Amino acid sequence: MSFDRPNFRHPKLAKNSAGYSRTDYEGAISTLCAGCGHDSTTNAIIQACFELSIVPHRVAKMSGIGCSSKTPAYFLGKSHGFNAVHGRMPSVATGANMANRELLYIGISGDGDTASIGMGQFAHALRRNLNLNYICMNNGCYGLTKGQDSATADKGSVGKRGAPNMYASIDLCELAIELGASYVARGFSGDKQQLVPLIKGAIAHNGLAFIDVISPCVTFNNTSTSTKSYEYVREHIEATNTFDFVPLQQEILAQYSEGASQEVVMHDGSIIHLHKANSSEDVTDRLQAVNKLELEKKRGRLLTGLLYVNPDIQETHDIINSTLRPLNTLTEADLCPGNSALQRINESLR
Amino acid sequence: MNKRESVNDFVVRFANVNGSGSASANNLFARAIFRLGVPVSPKNIFPSNIQGLPTWYEVRINEHGFLGRRSGVDLAVAVNGQTLYQDYQEVLPGGYFLYDSTRELSEKFNRDDITVIGVPLTTLCNDEFKNPKLRQLLRNIIYVGALSFLLDLDFSILTESIEKQFRKKPKLGEPNIKALELGFAYAKEHHAGVCRLSVRKSKKLGDEILMDGNSALGLAAVYAGATVTGWYPITPSTSVVEAFERYSRQFRTEQDTGRNKVAILQAEDELAAIGIVIGASWNGARAFTATSGPGISLMSEFLGLAYFAEIPAVLVNVQRAGPSTGMPTRTQQADLLACAYASHGDTKNVLLFPCDPKECFDLGADAFDLAERLQTPVIVMLDLDLGMNDHICAPLVWDDSRKYDRGKVLSAAELDSRQEKWGRYLDIDGDGICYRTYPGTHPTKGAYVTRGTSHNEYAGYTEESPIYQAGMERLLVKWQTARSLMPPPRIKIRDTGFAVGVVFFGTTTHAAYEAISRMAEQGLEINSLRLRAFPFQDEVVEFINRHQMIFIIEQNRDGQLRTMLMTEIGVSPRRLQSILNFDGLPITADFITKKIQALLADEHQENLQVSQGGQA
Ligand SMILES: Cc1ncc(C[n+]2csc(CCOP(=O)(O)OP(=O)(O)O)c2C)c(N)n1
Ligand code: SF4
Ligand SMILES: [Mg+2]
Numbered sequence A: 001m002s003f004d005r006p007n008f009r010h011p012k013l014a015k016n017s018a019g020y021s022r023t024d025y026e027g028a029i030s031t032l033c034a035g036c037g038h039d040s041t042t043n044a045i046i047q048a049c050f051e052l053s054i055v056p057h058r059v060a061k062m063s064g065i066g067c068s069s070k071t072p073a074y075f076l077g078k079s080h081g082f083n084a085v086h087g088r089m090p091s092v093a094t095g096a097n098m099a100n101r102e103l104l105y106i107g108i109s110g111d112g113d114t115a116s117i118g119m120g121q122f123a124h125a126l127r128r129n130l131n132l133n134y135i136c137m138n139n140g141c142y143g144l145t146k147g148q149d150s151a152t153a154d155k156g157s158v159g160k161r162g163a164p165n166m167y168a169s170i171d172l173c174e175l176a177i178e179l180g181a182s183y184v185a186r187g188f189s190g191d192k193q194q195l196v197p198l199i200k201g202a203i204a205h206n207g208l209a210f211i212d213v214i215s216p217c218v219t220f221n222n223t224s225t226s227t228k229s230y231e232y233v234r235e236h237i238e239a240t241n242t243f244d245f246v247p248l249q250q251e252i253l254a255q256y257s258e259g260a261s262q263e264v265v266m267h268d269g270s271i272i273h274l275h276k277a278n279s280s281e282d283v284t285d286r287l288q289a290v291n292k293l294e295l296e297k298k299r300g301r302l303l304t305g306l307l308y309v310n311p312d313i314q315e316t317h318d319i320i321n322s323t324l325r326p327l328n329t330l331t332e333a334d335l336c337p338g339n340s341a342l343q344r345i346n347e348s349l350r
Numbered sequence B: 001m002n003k004r005e006s007v008n009d010f011v012v013r014f015a016n017v018n019g020s021g022s023a024s025a026n027n028l029f030a031r032a033i034f035r036l037g038v039p040v041s042p043k044n045i046f047p048s049n050i051q052g053l054p055t056w057y058e059v060r061i062n063e064h065g066f067l068g069r070r071s072g073v074d075l076a077v078a079v080n081g082q083t084l085y086q087d088y089q090e091v092l093p094g095g096y097f098l099y100d101s102t103r104e105l106s107e108k109f110n111r112d113d114i115t116v117i118g119v120p121l122t123t124l125c126n127d128e129f130k131n132p133k134l135r136q137l138l139r140n141i142i143y144v145g146a147l148s149f150l151l152d153l154d155f156s157i158l159t160e161s162i163e164k165q166f167r168k169k170p171k172l173g174e175p176n177i178k179a180l181e182l183g184f185a186y187a188k189e190h191h192a193g194v195c196r197l198s199v200r201k202s203k204k205l206g207d208e209i210l211m212d213g214n215s216a217l218g219l220a221a222v223y224a225g226a227t228v229t230g231w232y233p234i235t236p237s238t239s240v241v242e243a244f245e246r247y248s249r250q251f252r253t254e255q256d257t258g259r260n261k262v263a264i265l266q267a268e269d270e271l272a273a274i275g276i277v278i279g280a281s282w283n284g285a286r287a288f289t290a291t292s293g294p295g296i297s298l299m300s301e302f303l304g305l306a307y308f309a310e311i312p313a314v315l316v317n318v319q320r321a322g323p324s325t326g327m328p329t330r331t332q333q334a335d336l337l338a339c340a341y342a343s344h345g346d347t348k349n350v351l352l353f354p355c356d357p358k359e360c361f362d363l364g365a366d367a368f369d370l371a372e373r374l375q376t377p378v379i380v381m382l383d384l385d386l387g388m389n390d391h392i393c394a395p396l397v398w399d400d401s402r403k404y405d406r407g408k409v410l411s412a413a414e415l416d417s418r419q420e421k422w423g424r425y426l427d428i429d430g431d432g433i434c435y436r437t438y439p440g441t442h443p444t445k446g447a448y449v450t451r452g453t454s455h456n457e458y459a460g461y462t463e464e465s466p467i468y469q470a471g472m473e474r475l476l477v478k479w480q481t482a483r484s485l486m487p488p489p490r491i492k493i494r495d496t497g498f499a500v501g502v503v504f505f506g507t508t509t510h511a512a513y514e515a516i517s518r519m520a521e522q523g524l525e526i527n528s529l530r531l532r533a534f535p536f537q538d539e540v541v542e543f544i545n546r547h548q549m550i551f552i553i554e555q556n557r558d559g560q561l562r563t564m565l566m567t568e569i570g571v572s573p574r575r576l577q578s579i580l581n582f583d584g585l586p587i588t589a590d591f592i593t594k595k596i597q598a599l600l601a602d603e604h605q606e607n608l609q610v611s612q613g614g615q616a
Helices: A037-051 A067-074 A089-099 A111-115 A119-128 A172-178 A192-204 A230-236 A286-298 A316-320 A339-348 B022-035 B081-089 B121-128 B132-150 B155-165 B170-190 B213-223 B238-251 B270-282 B293-309 B336-340 B357-374 B384-388 B412-417 B465-485 B506-521 B538-546 B560-569 B589-611
Strands: A059-063 A080-083 A104-110 A132-138 A183-188 A208-214 A237-239 A241-246 A261-265 A271-276 A302-309 B009-017 B040-045 B054-062 B073-078 B091-100 B115-119 B209-212 B226-231 B263-266 B286-291 B313-321 B327-331 B350-352 B377-383 B390-393 B449-451 B490-492 B500-505 B527-531 B549-554 B576-580
Touching (some): A037 A192, A037 A208, A059 A089, A067 A080, A067 A104, A067 A132, A089 A104, A089 A119, A089 A132, A089 B263, A089 B270, A104 A111, A111 A119, A111 A132, A119 A132, A119 A172, A119 B270, A172 A183, A172 A302, A183 A192, A192 A271, A230 A237, A316 B263, B009 B081, B022 B054, B115 B132, B121 B132, B132 B155, B155 B170, B213 B226, B213 B313, B270 B293, B286 B293, B293 B313, B313 B384, B327 B384, B336 B377, B350 B357, B357 B377, B357 B390, B357 B465, B377 B384, B527 B538, B538 B560, B549 B560, B576 B589
Parallel strands (some): A080 B449, A132 A208, A183 A208, A237 A302, B073 B091, B226 B263, B226 B286, B286 B313, B500 B527, B549 B576
Antiparallel strands (some): A183 A302, A261 A271
């Protein structure tokens, strides 16, 4: 069941530079379990879009199947959404993006949707560097089918079902880096402070931005023995950096000390300003990114933050050299060669 | 020995080794006959392999214009050592066997009812040409030269073809012409007056073209304005997208920027391929993919989504012999049920059945209009024979005043001027088709979430039975609308007594018409219906009901069209007799004629028994 919110607007509600208030970015009321991490992630998306003054109806929300994939109904109610089939969000998003390169694409998936049934499509969307904000709401289990272990569940982790997971877990961030993703981050649904800028950076990025959001399932996988529970994540979280996201039009006000900060200029001219724990860190270095993930894993810590970014990469449309006009706006005059050309083809076939 | 004798009515079969460059020589031969105005139908019979296995190229030459396959070989051109004896055995009595006499035939080649024609292709070739890479290709051209003499085939037609082919690189054309001359001269010197088959210039053909169905389809997609394709390679469908790509390079480059007005993505598998198509169509671009049986199986889940969420999708299925990997390089029409009802739950998909390249072009372009008008998947059903072989057909035509039918799509202005509340799945016209919106159209109106879960008229999720059921029933109303939009069947009535009727579709067409005309010569007039689409129109029902006996001719084992006719229009199974060819080779008129005659004889026998009270 879903509800419509009353369309009441408080006159004092703050508006962003595009003239929208935060409520303009909301969707239908969530039907997920109370306390579900996915709802917090949804809120972070709303916040990021609001703060970036995204024009709501110029966004397309794509998803697969799962509790996580239901969330596009709960944000950006003025945008079209596509709740596709299990594990296949990337291909539908690819087609949609090919048809109209001017919209902003937010793809929502779950860890089951991405790391198991959809592993192939995940890998290939990365490889093509599709201009898509790919958010995986990762709870280490299949929420919608009642809590089976997913492929991201840590070995030995025990959810509500009671049996420890016996298999190695897949680290989607590491994989994403290896498969050629150009923006890789990990967030935690319980840390909005960090998550919102991560999503903003993803939106500014031109290419595939992958964010693995640890997003606990309160119903099936929030036990003290689960490594994807609120409690465990809070205790083991380790941020690689914090950063400010500075949109194009805004001037940089803060002063940053040399060495411990890094500036990444995004495709659209906005800037990500990182404050790093270690001055020799470089988020544009793939090798370092993977090393750090492995290192923290060894220490039993869960590394979050912006892990890797390559702002100078070509996205799919650049690679295939497609027209800058959205393909879905082309008409007969642009597309159909006409009968005289056809008669020449006939002639060549005689 | 009675030598086979014929002008413009015989079969030449080339036996080659896969990957030896024989295709261009064989094409040169077939096209030369076509250019002489003589109806010709070449068929590739090839293995699922890249190099080294036997492959055949059968060319039927037929003055009457019967272009179906004919079994039996009048003249074999045997240049494959592996199959030499088999090829020798398969020549019809009185026929001819041309071989590379650089190596002598062994003693077991001892038939005395055929004419053996030796041409030392390898020796002639190696003596003349030094480049080892060219040698292999030119050896094949030499036999074409020899055939030119043996069949009295106008030599200048061949040289003109070569010149046309190498117009831009005349230097490369020269050795080819030399090779033709070598073969011609050798045959003239050693085999004058031996062969009694000949090709004579004819007026039978006018402005026809010679083209393969897959190229015609790829071209149709360009003309129909397809801008997005996701695809995954699979024989025999690959050349559909290759043609689309080739013609796009020619016609879809933006003049001022050099950018492409098309997005062609080789997907990771067929699931992704159809996903890309659905995503693009949802977002307002015309999109299509091409595949074959195994791909259809993989795409099934997505097809159900497109059916239920009502998203246009154009899919080309170039059928090959199944089940499973089956015979990937052989032809069949065995995916009818898999396509018509692809996906779980109550799903039905529109099918179109072209019979030649011209129809591939026409129905291929129509498929885009139909898919958008009906907001549903439309599957164009080819088969390997149609897709990968060259066929003679009428020239392609495009009506320049034609506008794409984008179906019921609301613009921002239309959303604004609308009085009633818009519902994505609200049928306000009674035709079962609702209005859709593209993403990004309007700041506050027309947005919704597309989903494969059940939905109400306003696209909201629902599990309320009456709402779900009403939606499913509306899809049936749309199905009725679809019937009225399908290309009508082609009906030919010869017998107004309506005794015997046959129903067929696709590449069975030529063989079926040939069989019908043969039986007419023997005094049996048969009516025919060539089916062109599913859902079936009233004409199909009427045709079947009107006849005492109906034969359904198909190229599959299980009589899939017959099953569909039984369930969809309720024809009694007893009234529909199957004629089924499923050996993986194109069906022949011989086969059809024999089956019909045998079935009619059986029927006659039964009637006799009944009328004589023969059953105790
Ligand atoms: C082809 C197919 N197989 C199985 C399912 C059943 N199914 C629905 S959701 C789901 C798992 C979802 O897990 P995840 O992606 O992690 O999402 P979560 O519910 O945990 O957010 C499964 C297996 C399905 N819908 N489709
Ligand atoms: S089952 Fe788990 S993932 Fe699904 S809504 Fe409930 S808490 Fe969230
Ligand atoms: Mg999950």
